[in-house]
Amino acid sequence: xxxxxxxxxxxxxxxxxxxxxxxxxxxxxxxxxxxxxxxxxxxxxxxxxxxxxxxxxxxxxxxxxxxxxxxxxxxxxxxxxxxxxxxxxxxxxxxxxxxxxxxxxxxxxxxxxxxxxxxxxxxxxxxxxxxxxxxxxxxxxxxxxxxxxxxxxxxxxxxxxxxxxxxxxxxxxxxxxxxxxxxxxxxxxxxxxxxxxxxxxxxxxxxxxxxxxxxxxxxxxxxxxxxxxxxxxxxxxxxxxxxxxxxxxxxxxxxxxxxxxxxxxxxxxxxxxxxxxxxxxxx
Numbered sequence: 001x002x003x004x005x006x007x008x009x010x011x012x013x014x015x016x017x018x019x020x021x022x023x024x025x026x027x028x029x030x031x032x033x034x035x036x037x038x039x040x041x042x043x044x045x046x047x048x049x050x051x052x053x054x055x056x057x058x059x060x061x062x063x064x065x066x067x068x069x070x071x072x073x074x075x076x077x078x079x080x081x082x083x084x085x086x087x088x089x090x091x092x093x094x095x096x097x098x099x100x101x102x103x104x105x106x107x108x109x110x111x112x113x114x115x116x117x118x119x120x121x122x123x124x125x126x127x128x129x130x131x132x133x134x135x136x137x138x139x140x141x142x143x144x145x146x147x148x149x150x151x152x153x154x155x156x157x158x159x160x161x162x163x164x165x166x167x168x169x170x171x172x173x174x175x176x177x178x179x180x181x182x183x184x185x186x187x188x189x190x191x192x193x194x195x196x197x198x199x200x201x202x203x204x205x206x207x208x209x210x211x212x213x214x215x216x217x218x219x220x221x222x223x224x225x226x227x228x229x230x231x232x233x234x235x236x237x238x239x240x241x242x243x244x245x246x247x248x249x250x251x252x253x254x255x256x257x258x259x260x261x262x263x264x265x266x267x268x269x270x271x272x273x274x275x276x277x278x279x280x281x282x283x
Contacts, residue, residue, distance in 0.1 A: 002035040004050040009041040014227040042123040061136035065125030075146040086271035090200035109133040185261040193263035195278035199229035212241040222247040
């Protein structure tokens, strides 16, 4: 069996939890003899070469719709992130005003438009801009053969928001092939770890402000800034006290093991997560 994993166009330029989810899912399927190709949106491929298409990120339907109608069956791992809290409370100026006065689907529509105009999203369906964000998600769901949320919570949120019935199987995130319990490694007292892309939704700024007032603690932040979050990253560094350390550029998963094992606690203070892969890894 041959499966195409079709991702957002910035999957590797701006890696996140969906990057890890796709790579690990592909590796696990390969161990069962399934041939998996990861195809970034905008890259040329032939649907007829595959037995199944697997889309990710329902919240970005404009990047799925260019592939529809599909000649072969398709499934969706929705990774259904709600950005509304971070858009309202973690941003400032004009962006915050927009989020405070428009519903979340209109805000996501404007984000998609800006990404398209900036060229960071290389292929968005023209129909997306005609019918809007929510209607595009509904179209993607109506034509899907199966939905693969990572939790009952995610399944319920999609049902509440979109009221679209799709055959569903819950596929929990997480892997024990890299991360396993080691009770022998000593914890460093007062050590706090936060592993995440540095951006407003992850809320590192407020974590830093809290730790600044607690000099007996040390915070280590591991992650790179999101493509559109360089200003936020710079501000986080500017406000950091001497007890805050940044590991520049992020690390591979295998390199995180010692940090997870030796830290007293892992903190992921995001405004929203589907599961929070780094907290699963830390656990």
